Amino acid sequence: MEELDTIGAMQSWSLTTDKFIDHAARWHGHIPVVSRNHEGQVSGTTWQHIRSDAARLSNALAARGIRPGDRVATLAMNGAEHVAAWFGIMGMGAICHTLNPRFSDEQLVYIINHATDRIIFADRQFVPLIERLRAACSSIEQVVVLDEAGPDGWASFLDGYGDRYLWGQFDENIGAGLCYTSGTTGLPKGVLYTQRSNYLHTLMIIQPDSFDLGAKDVILPAVPMFHANGWGLVFAAAAVGAKLVLPGSRVDGASLYDLIEREGVTASAGVPTVWLGLLGYLEKSGKKLGALKRVYVGGAACSEALIRAFARHGVEVQHLWGMTEISPVGTSGRPRPDVEAMPFEDQIPYRLAQGRSMIGVDLRIADDGGRELPRDGKSVGAIQIRGHSVVERYFRAGDIAVNGDGFFDTGDVGTIDEQGYMRITDRAKDVIKSGGEWISSVDIENSAMSHPGVELAAAIGVPHPKWNERPLLLVKLADTADVSASGIQNLLSEKLARWAVPDAIIFVDEIPIGATGKIDKKLLRATYSSHYESGAQ
């Protein structure tokens, strides 16, 4: 084999995020970037101005002694300055750490110190939060307020700096973004997105079988930019030169509707709660949606009701699945052609699935021994993933986060069918493992909650001398309900496989909810750990 560098070559072209904003400014420079601020005012700028501000920021940061690899944080909702901050920080090779204001003070102090953030770009509404933490965070040198005109404000920080900066003068594998997962157990962990992983994730998600984004679109990320890389939408909008609409902190139904209609939004993405708000507003007001064509739903499972309600408005819902560790898109719900050809009713089970994987993602389900399970739509296993935008090692972690085969175990559990559709059945830590069978706690809960008298249900696995674990169901009844345990048992027997029916049902006044708004199953498991100790049931 001859020396590679003497036989011919294609051009080197580092996969760096500055390419996106350069492309947007050069070829789509006058396309608007619209923001709503905290006070509700809507203002517009352009990709060209965003690029200019980003370059000025790179100069300002360099002048403050920020070097490639340093962490510079943002604590802000979706807005034009936040977008410019991303590109300015990443463009000069620093790492943009998106702080999540919904974390607890304790968590924020931990991650700021863990990341040793030097500067924070923050919305004014979060300044009191930073002031509260600042004494405990010695690495913070400066706080710049994005929506303030004064000496601590964004304009002052950029003042005097030019808009020429030679971006991308570094290896494509350096860190670009940093995002911590709260986790329901243990300390938050940071995922360090690289320039390359962000570039490739962007190209992957704009394709027709994922987000299907082009210059034709007007994109509204209703997901905050601090949530899992903003689902990649800011990069995607710049890469295709689409108009970008940023809702600030106002994602209630009325505000969202107003912005969608006013700006002609065609594609939007967010968690189910946000969409329920919008649909509720539409129902109450009797208003109609205009240009909106596609809504991407992720972060939590999308309900059938949501899909049907949007369909009545002529909007297609696409389910997404992902997580911070995978940049974040792992599967997309764009229907296969054979599914799309079905009557709408028959499409529902496929549209409720979490979707299919795209080129760049390798997905599998595995048993406890790490052996791949069949893609038959029935076998339930740990969902494992590898690809160019999947974590290898958490920020400053000693160990790598992948198994011997190079797969990251997502902590989700589910099935994959013959058509490639993946369906999440549970979180791994909540799955009940009984006599070799995996029982979905979510299935039990959904079945129980289909009973009109049940307000909330929580299913947990409790140690059992014979079966390893057996399901136990905790039920909080609705105020006026008069329901017996046997009534619920009968219902569950109709809906679930025999071995999945809980051995016992306990009525409780309250089911404990954790800091992230989810049922605190860890506490429940501790409380009821010896319930089946006798093996009597």
Add this chain to the structure above:
Amino acid sequence: MEELDTIGAMQSWSLTTDKFIDHAARWHGHIPVVSRNHEGQVSGTTWQHIRSDAARLSNALAARGIRPGDRVATLAMNGAEHVAAWFGIMGMGAICHTLNPRFSDEQLVYIINHATDRIIFADRQFVPLIERLRAACSSIEQVVVLDEAGPDGWASFLDGYGDRYLWGQFDENIGAGLCYTSGTTGLPKGVLYTQRSNYLHTLMIIQPDSFDLGAKDVILPAVPMFHANGWGLVFAAAAVGAKLVLPGSRVDGASLYDLIEREGVTASAGVPTVWLGLLGYLEKSGKKLGALKRVYVGGAACSEALIRAFARHGVEVQHLWGMTEISPVGTSGRPRPDVEAMPFEDQIPYRLAQGRSMIGVDLRIADDGGRELPRDGKSVGAIQIRGHSVVERYFRAGDIAVNGDGFFDTGDVGTIDEQGYMRITDRAKDVIKSGGEWISSVDIENSAMSHPGVELAAAIGVPHPKWNERPLLLVKLADTADVSASGIQNLLSEKLARWAVPDAIIFVDEIPIGATGKIDKKLLRATYSSHYESGAQ
């Protein structure tokens, strides 16, 4: 800055072409790949079988002593075995050299020796061609016939080899494909596509603003796989898991129509000649197109008549521009949203443009001094390009092929307008440079040929003592025409800028045509070099 490899990382995921076929086989394994052979028979296989054959081929090649970096050639039309050969050769790290059977014997001998091809996979129809050349090509160890059952055939070559092979065990920057440009001057030059450049080109062209390809599509590449990387369509089809339809050597109107209708083709790509054949067949037969939605036209300028004729059939024409050196797509004609909102008539000038650049391509026009010219739709300059899929150095060339700014000069000349649309006006070597103005030879020829009496026209630049060059027009009249030079001059004066009107018109019986079917302007320039010597005109 801390050591990068200790602070966190995303997974390494080499950008290699085996990822495409693995993805297709795993997630779209039963999707058909349909081929028509030289005898006209249509047969089907699947992505899973293509992958299996490709892996068996990798094993067979390795057993024959083929190592990564070695050149293995193909001399074949579009068919399933040819596709499997591509993936098998590239998957094991060898370089797949696509030989063009339309090259002259002399050219083929030169490029086979230049590439030192060791094995050739060929269609049976090209075996006599190889036999003719073989004595002059000592590097060829074996010829394997793709469509033959005997001992020299594809099946025999794979016989006994298993379908497991650990692909992609190499750096993503190694060569994957090799394609020679014939060039109208000098020796053919080889472009060495790398694994990485092919991967990135694929992600770039499947996006909505380029080819817009997904699992929904049935793709028919009417462009041969040996033409400029097959326009990237084989990789793209595998990457999105689309059904692929391969027409073999039959791209006449009737055969193409039959295959398009039979297989439900939604998207196809080819040169204008192919589409004129299909449209002619439709007109003659009165037949209608069914599923076909988009046709990509490249390789030569697309006419207004072609766009209108396809529009009448409900098919959208998208203009493409590219060349072997850029993998090959440089611009795509997907309309901007503001253009798409126009009445169809107003869209025509935009649809006739060569298109816009996508992320991954940096395009500019430059003057003789290499200074960038304004994107105003008027300034005419050399079209220069850089990006991840653009040549840096030709195969085994001593010099690099890019200028000091890292741009490759395409040899095309044109304009870029404010909306980003690029329009080719001429080939650089044919542009007439007169007194500081650039005059398009193509414009003069088109104007002259709009005269009903003119059968063929050729405009060339001839040295001129005062203006450096002045245009000279050669005209071949139609048999029955009675036209005077002043009649043509008057017509040109109406259509062209004053300085672009040729100083002289010469009537000739024949206009010389070169080996590639184009007017031999080099010969014309030599013949008429002293026509304006006196400076009299």
